[in-house]
Amino acid sequence: MRQNPALASQAGRKKHTGLTITLGALTAFGPFATDMYLSGFQAIADDFHTQISEVQLSLSTFFIGMAIGQLIYGPLIDKYGRKKPLMLGIFLFTLCSVFALIAPDIHLFNGLRFFQAVGGCAGMIISRAVIKDLFDEQEAAQVLSVMMIVQSLGPILAPVIGGYLFSWCGWQSIFLFMAGFGLLSLYLSLKQVPETLAPENRARNQTGIATAFKTLLCQRSFICPTLAGSFSIATMFVFISGSPFVLMELFDVSQQHYGWLFAINAFGMVISSQINNRLLKLYSVRTIIQYAAPLGLAAGLVLFALRHTDHLIVLMMPLFICVSMVPVLAANTTAIAMENSGKQAGIASSLVGFIQFAVAGAVSALVGLLHNGTTLPMCGLILIVTALCVLLTFNDLHYHKRQMKAAHENHQTLS
Structure with a gap:
């Protein structure tokens, strides 16, 4: 209003x-x-x-x-x-x-x-x-x-x-x-x-804010998709934190060329966002997530397997796919979380944003703390966060199916 x-x-x-x-x-x-x-x-x-x-x-x-x-x-x-x-x-x-x-x-x-x-x-x-x-x-x-x-x-x-x-x-x-x-x-x-x-x-009177936060944090239908989207977004922030060293120090990419390589990955996010908008006209949010999350994990596995390569383009290809999946998973999981927030949409929005940036800050810090002069911190963390995203999305999918089944059985009983 x-x-x-x-x-x-x-x-x-x-x-x-x-x-x-x-x-x-x-x-x-x-x-x-x-x-x-x-x-x-x-x-x-x-x-x-x-x-x-x-x-x-x-x-x-x-x-x-x-x-x-x-x-x-x-x-x-x-x-x-x-x-x-x-x-x-x-x-x-x-x-x-x-x-x-x-x-x-x-x-x-x-x-x-x-x-x-x-x-x-x-x-x-x-x-x-x-x-x-x-x-x-x-x-x-x-x-x-x-x-x-x-x-x-x-x-x-x-x-x-x-x-x-x-x-x-x-x-x-x-x-x-x-x-x-x-x-x-x-x-x-x-x-x-x-x-x-x-x-x-x-x-x-804002005394009910803490109670609302606690309620949402304990609500499985809200917290699972929120965490799934946060780990998906973490993929991008691992790339942001680790790519300067990997590209410019290990692969001798110049500052100007680094900017263009970074922009290519960002452009992939723009394309995937547009594709997601079109797919949403044909498929449900959870159907898209069901395929997008494993695709991101598969790319993460390939990236980790190729972490020792000397060819930049070989490393960039799976990395491009990992980063491109971020807006698809983040947008759709956030939509699910907000849909399940009930009348607490404002507080839910703040909580979603907080969790997303908290996870981003944690993984970015890990990239620096695990720095060992190789591509391992970046590639390894991308594999971990894509795997966590898959686990959480499928946990949410399983929980949603159980809820739908229970609702259907209850409806039949009442009928």
């Missing part, structure tokens, strides 16, 4: 082109902050006189910050409105991007990445709330389509832009770019994003 019909009507008449562009830009904080600086890992390690594994931890701290941010902003924006938390989050992202340029050591750099993530998380969460407040169904679809384009293009463009910035001006220019993007987003948000939650519609 819209909270501000007057704004919604005004948005419908003027189409709010500026607002649409701004909301789309707010979804790009994640890929810009994670994918742009990957090609500069070794240079960052050299400047801080540390190992590349320590720099890889800056990814895991970022993902953990994103996970915690998911839990912070949900209750916050329901109580204090949309705009103030949004402006505060963007400001925090911008400030941490600047301080990262002058961090004296890798430990402070990694800490700043955590708070940078908490700040950047605001735009991703609040933009969805603003759309729900302002637009009717058709207008919301138009705005969301623009946001989806940005979300799809972000992982493709970010490593390419980052690669060229690094080669021209060093890794510091990438964080300068992030700070500039933050300032631009801050200005656009100030001018284009209205406060869409009226004071009389704001939450006053």
